Amino acid sequence: MSVSFVPVPADSDFPLENLPYAVFSTKSNPIHRLCVAIGEHVLDLKAVSHLFAPPLQAALQAETLNLLMSLGHEAWDAVRTQTQKLLSKGSEVEQNVDLRSVALIPQSEISLHLPAQIGDYTDFYSSIHHATNVGIMFRGADNALMPNWRHLPVGYHGRASSVVVSGTPIRRPLGQTLPEGADKPIFGACKLLDFELEMAFFIGGPGNQLGESIKVDDAWQNVFGFTLMNDWSARDIQKWEYVPLGPFTAKNLGTTISPWVVTTAALKPFLLDNFPQEPEVLPYLRQSIPFNFDINLEVSLKPANDNESLISKSNFKHLYWTPLQQIAHHTVTGCNLRPGDLMASGTISGETADSYGSLLELCWRGTKTVELQGGKTRKFLQDYDEVIIRGHCVKNGLRIGFGSCAGQVLPAHPVDQ
Structure with missing residues (x-):
């Protein structure tokens, strides 16, 4: 391997083997x-x-x-x-x-x-541990996963216009919520603002024509590279609005991505076998090539004028559905993907409590607290909290990093009376 003439610190995310x-x-x-x-x-x-x-x-x-x-x-x-x-x-x-x-x-x-003009943005729900945790909270252990979850990569269409680059502040949203025990909604500032630890990839290649699909084992040609993502979520707004069509204003307040796009070529040394899937999926989703990666992920929370605290450590490898399966399913109807489209993983949670990818899980629907440095605690995000997501791969002395994906919560606008 060639040696860079530019000095690269030993702990740098950006050696010559990366070049995001x-x-x-x-x-x-x-x-x-x-x-x-x-x-x-x-x-x-x-x-x-x-x-x-x-x-x-x-x-x-x-x-x-x-x-x-x-x-x-x-x-x-x-x-x-x-x-x-x-x-x-x-x-x-x-x-x-x-x-x-x-x-x-x-x-x-x-x-x-922003690294690209994002035409469309799709967010999936591909972590089995996250989906199971949320299902247990709201439906009980016996019905944690919906009947379709192991058969197709569940997703929804997000809002491309509110995808922002790391460092952009996020305003606490206003919206409708239904207070506990009430029979009518109220309007006001979100009280249960959350982060979601995600990764996303950009679509590349010529894409596919309307009416045509992309085969699962060919879909790697359409993955340009990966970024870190925080899919900010207003949980109380989401709880009231999501039936029957899924999230809407609870998710469109802002989605933060890291500015660096790490290519699939740079990630090849960190390839893993795909997550085992049971039962066997339908033929159009049967992937014969590995496209899973050992990417270490972490989330830190930094209150205003305070130090940051590490609150979660997870890994990309926990995703049940691969990016190639996501592309195959997205296009199986003939939906056309275009260069610069953004596809997100959904919250990436591991098996253990310290690897959960959201405060909803870390605080188990508000029944627990996250301990921060200096004795502070959190159940959900407070004004001026900053969330910082980082990611990197390490193997045989090689480190490939993604930089950081950060955003600070600003107070909601006053409610007009």
Whole structure:
């Protein structure tokens, strides 16, 4: 493996083997452009686009990742290979001082933006431990999983317009709730605001035409890369509104994603067998190739003017349904997916209480508390709390990270009387 000429700290999320994509700008140049992370710097792909094959140059000069996403895995591999060469010792970027001064920028000097123009956003419900926990809370252990859950990847269509990049504050929502014991709803600020630890992936490749489907073992060609996600959830609003069509305003208040998109190529060393599925699924969902990953995930909560506390540690491998099965099911009706569409995992919970991916589970529907540093406790999120999600893979000394996905809760707007 080549060695980067850019210094990379030992604990960095961003070695030469990673090179996650992002969209950035600087104070001196507010135009959005593509980059990859390397150590504590980024490589401006627009500034070095002339060093790539001509068919790739337009995509690297774009203001979002959508065009690159549309080119497919052969183009992605070509960009990755050339980028690694440009960041290796002895490369033209290292030797050309003028080019290096323009193209290599400290991360401390950049602002990060949404990596793509998101056309559509779908959120799944793919963790069996999370689905079981929620089912036990609301239906009892005997009816924890609905009859369809082990037969298809349950999902719903989310709101693409309120997907925001890490660091964007989230306003506590107003909405209808039904107080305990009441027979009429009231209007006011959400009292049971929650996070959901998720991961998401961007659709790439040409997609599929309306009326056509994507076969499960071909679907890997449509996975461009992964991000961290926090699907903010207003539990009291959700409880009142979700019957019969599922979540609506309880989920559209905001969805935070990390700015870095880690490619499937970077994740290959961390491939695992798929989660065992019983009973056997229908033929169109029978996946013969592995597409599960050993990605360590964690959630920290930081009250205002205080230190953050680690409150959960989970792993991507706990997902029952794979991204390939999600794509196959999403398109089996002929629904067309497009480059830049975002597909989310649903809350990722492990088997143990310290690996639950939401406060709803960690506090078991408000019957317990989460202990924070300094003696503070939480059942649900308070104003000015910040939620920070992090993720990384480690194997044989190689660390591939996702950066962080963070957002702070702002107070609700006053209710008009």
